[in-house]
Amino acid sequence: MRKLRCITLILLFSLVLVACGGEGDTYLYDTGAHTHVYGNRYDVTPETCICEGTQIRYCKICHQAVTDTVAVPEDIAARKHAFSDTVVAPTEAEEGYTKRSCTLCEYVIERTDVIPARYALLTDAATKTEAPNGVSGILMSDTATHKLSYSVGGEGAVSPVIARRLAVALAITEELERQGTALTPETLITLVSGMGEGNSYTVRELLYEWVASGDIDVARGFAMALDGSEAAFAARVAARLEKLGVLAQVTVDPFAPEAQGAATLHATGVMLARALDVPLLCEAFSNAVPGLVRIAGKKPALYLSVGGLRISAMKTDAGVYHFLLLSGENAPSNLENTLFLAVL
Ligand SMILES: [Zn+2]
Ligand SMILES: [Zn+2]
Structure with a gap:
């Protein structure tokens, strides 16, 4: 009986092999009728x-x-895009970001990894928003982080005197930085009006004088040497402000009296942050500090006080400038000491 079962099994097994062998497959079992799995x-x-x-x-x-x-x-948004990243660097006025776009279709995810504009002044939870007594506007920051330790009244109007000086100075130094320019700090410029008419001065000397005094005759000398006309030079200055993103907040005319025009405290702060990034202007600023001015016992890197606006800066050993803008006719005279001692 046991032998018979064995033979039957062998026979069945052979049948399966024969059935499959015909198709050249290697199935060992009859698949029969089944539901596909x-x-x-x-x-x-x-x-x-x-x-x-x-x-x-x-x-x-x-x-x-x-x-x-x-x-x-x-x-x-749910499709299987093939993304590639393009990094857009921040400019002076516009933020930088990574533009992620599909290489197959037009789908674009903009503005991931946003980086602030290069001269944006930044606030965070630690930024103080209450002004010290007697002060109507105050901005305090540094050239390493651009983070504001104080930010009060930034959109408020301040005297345009300092903004005008910064605007022209930035237009001149932009020309000095331009590739292929013939202008250097040692280039001689002949003044065409005023006390110095007919005399030649270096660009460096004239920048020193401009930062300290905002003398219209210096602006005229620059205008004739660089652009041949006052109108063209005024357009150059406006273009410089636009590049920095402050043209809407600052109206200044290099050839008009200093008090004419308009500027906000914040825009003046952005211009100052930019100017402190130019070594030649830092040189001019420190040259313009009145001899007896001391802040926290030291000669500041910058001190200008005009028209109810006081700007100052201290340079750290690491080469970073901490800068302060104070507006208000009654700002205490020793406020710079107190505020700089806290951050230096
Ligand atoms: Zn099947
Ligand atoms: Zn796509």
Whole structure:
């Protein structure tokens, strides 16, 4: 009996081998009638954001293949884009960011990893927003972080005198920095009006004088030497302000009396942050500090007090400038000492 069962099994096994052998397959078992049991799907053509894909799956029993189409999702954000990143560096006035865009379609994710504009003055939770007594506006920051330790009254109007001096000085030093320029700090410029008419001075000397006095005759000398006319030079100065992003807040005329025009405290602060990034202007600022002025026992790197606006800066051993703008006719005279001692 046992022998018979064995023979039957061997016979059955042979039948299976014969049945499969005809197709050149290696199945060892008759698959018979069955419900297909499908395994994983595999990509034949992966779908992209613009093309549908195809996937294939096989029955685990008979290996029958079934292909499916994978549609492109309707939601454009959910599609399978092929992203690549373009880093857009910040400019003086505009923030920088990473632009992530699809190389296959037009889909763009803008402004990830945003970096502030290069001369933006930044606030955070630690920024003090209450002004000391007698002060109507105050900004305090440094050239390493641009973070404001004090920010009060930034949008308030202040005397445009300092903004005018900074605007012209920045226009001149931009020309000095320009590739291919013939202008150097040692270039001689002949004044065309005023006390110094007919005399020649270096650009450096005239910048020193301009920062300290805002003398119209110096502006005229620069205008004739650089642009040949006052109008063209005024346009150059306006373009410089626009590049820095403060043209809407600052109206100054290099050839008009100093008190004419308008400026906000914040825009003046942005111009100052930019100017402190120019070594030649820092030189001019320190040259313009009146001899007896001391802040926290030291000669400041900058001290200008005109028209109810006082600006000052102290340079650290690491070469960083901490700067302060104070507006208000009644600002206590020793306030710079107190405020700089706290940060230096
Ligand atoms: Zn099957
Ligand atoms: Zn795409």
